[in-house]
Amino acid sequence: MTTPDVHMLTGPYVLNALPEDERIGFEAHLADCSSCSAEVAELREAATKLGTAVAVPPPPALKARVLAEIATTRQLPPLVRDPEPRPVDELAQRRYSRRSVFGLAAAALAVAGAGGIAVDQYRDNQRTERQNEQLAALLSQPDAKTARGEVAGGGQATVVMSAGQDRAIVLLHGLAKLPDGKTYQLWLQDRSEAMHSAGIAGPDDTKLIQGGITDKIALGITVENTPGVPAPTQAPAALVPMV
Amino acid sequence: MSVTEESMALPWPVVTGPGGTTPAELMARVARGDSDAFTQLYDQMAPRVFGLIRRVLRNPAQSEEVTQEVMVEVWRTATRYDADRGSPTSWILTMAHRRAIDRVRSEQSSSDREQAVAAASTTPAYDEVSEAVTTNLEVEQVRHCLSALTELQRESVTLAYYGGYSYREVAELLDAKLATIKARMRDGLIRLRDCLGVTGK
Numbered sequence A: 001m002t003t004p005d006v007h008m009l010t011g012p013y014v015l016n017a018l019p020e021d022e023r024i025g026f027e028a029h030l031a032d033c034s035s036c037s038a039e040v041a042e043l044r045e046a047a048t049k050l051g052t053a054v055a056v057p058p059p060p061a062l063k064a065r066v067l068a069e070i071a072t073t074r075q076l077p078p079l080v081r082d083p084e085p086r087p088v089d090e091l092a093q094r095r096y097s098r099r100s101v102f103g104l105a106a107a108a109l110a111v112a113g114a115g116g117i118a119v120d121q122y123r124d125n126q127r128t129e130r131q132n133e134q135l136a137a138l139l140s141q142p143d144a145k146t147a148r149g150e151v152a153g154g155g156q157a158t159v160v161m162s163a164g165q166d167r168a169i170v171l172l173h174g175l176a177k178l179p180d181g182k183t184y185q186l187w188l189q190d191r192s193e194a195m196h197s198a199g200i201a202g203p204d205d206t207k208l209i210q211g212g213i214t215d216k217i218a219l220g221i222t223v224e225n226t227p228g229v230p231a232p233t234q235a236p237a238a239l240v241p242m243v
Numbered sequence B: 001m002s003v004t005e006e007s008m009a010l011p012w013p014v015v016t017g018p019g020g021t022t023p024a025e026l027m028a029r030v031a032r033g034d035s036d037a038f039t040q041l042y043d044q045m046a047p048r049v050f051g052l053i054r055r056v057l058r059n060p061a062q063s064e065e066v067t068q069e070v071m072v073e074v075w076r077t078a079t080r081y082d083a084d085r086g087s088p089t090s091w092i093l094t095m096a097h098r099r100a101i102d103r104v105r106s107e108q109s110s111s112d113r114e115q116a117v118a119a120a121s122t123t124p125a126y127d128e129v130s131e132a133v134t135t136n137l138e139v140e141q142v143r144h145c146l147s148a149l150t151e152l153q154r155e156s157v158t159l160a161y162y163g164g165y166s167y168r169e170v171a172e173l174l175d176a177k178l179a180t181i182k183a184r185m186r187d188g189l190i191r192l193r194d195c196l197g198v199t200g201k
């Protein structure tokens, strides 16, 4: 897909006429393109008028059912937005109260820019919500740590990890798009400096790594010519210390 | 779809509640757990939500079910609504439209749908706004602005929005190139925006 094409997608996006894969791709673009997000907001108001124009009162019984259901439905906690997220390293040294967990998740995502919360408040994106919940759960661990590094060629990698949980979440943001045939691959480096594959990733992916965290000292990223090689064949584009 | 007497008897769309309460004020109260405010918001929004969902889904029982889901979701996620990013009406109707579309797409795999669309020998009639209640100024304005679009713009926009078709399906129905349909959806909506004088906030 060429660049001018991407900006054309505001129309189909607002009309919910994009297939799932293209929608996800466009939402990633939206996070970085202020002209598209402004246009989406305006076109959405126009589409809303089309919706309003076909209003029809629902059967009266529906109201009672809805009101009965909300009486037993808990509201989501608000997202606590930190206007000036602290540097991640400082965050890493603090313990987190349950109350600030969502704020931290939002801050971590804002730092990593990995989409999710900020991309599109309208999308009831279960995948994103699940990721945010996983991130929040991880950040709420008393031993949670966050580390961040620049990636050669552009972009950042953020690792949120808990040794106690033996889990890590890797958030990639703004890595260079790779030519066809090349992929990013994630690695965990152990104390003997051996690299263990943690799977392939796209330039803006969020990856959950379960297990094998405790004895690792760094996250590595390479650009591989073959997806899923057993050992790195290239010099790391990033090596983020995890200890 | 014809307008029932029942719907004629009810005043809609209600822009403000009896006390002049706007959707934005109600949303702020709903976010703080105020169920009376939610009841008022329901009265204002449910006709739009139900009307739009029914236009897309057709099936009345399903439409009621999805309307209920959406209105409960409005309650549940009101705490996450951000007024800087769009009006409450837009937020709620966007949610309604997405739920309706999700329902349409989950019921038939996309390949089934594309085959069915390809096999359709005639262009299915799409409901124009003109079928809806016409006494309202806002509706008149929408109809007027839709008529100001080119035929391809209008059909691209309405088949997607009211028909629930993907842009690929719309291209199939209108026998046009994918890139053309994507562009007509965008420039059609831009024209509609300019004609209706709406802004993003």
Ligand SMILES: [Zn+2]
Pocket: A006, A007, A029, A033, A035, A036, A037
């Ligand atoms: Zn753009």
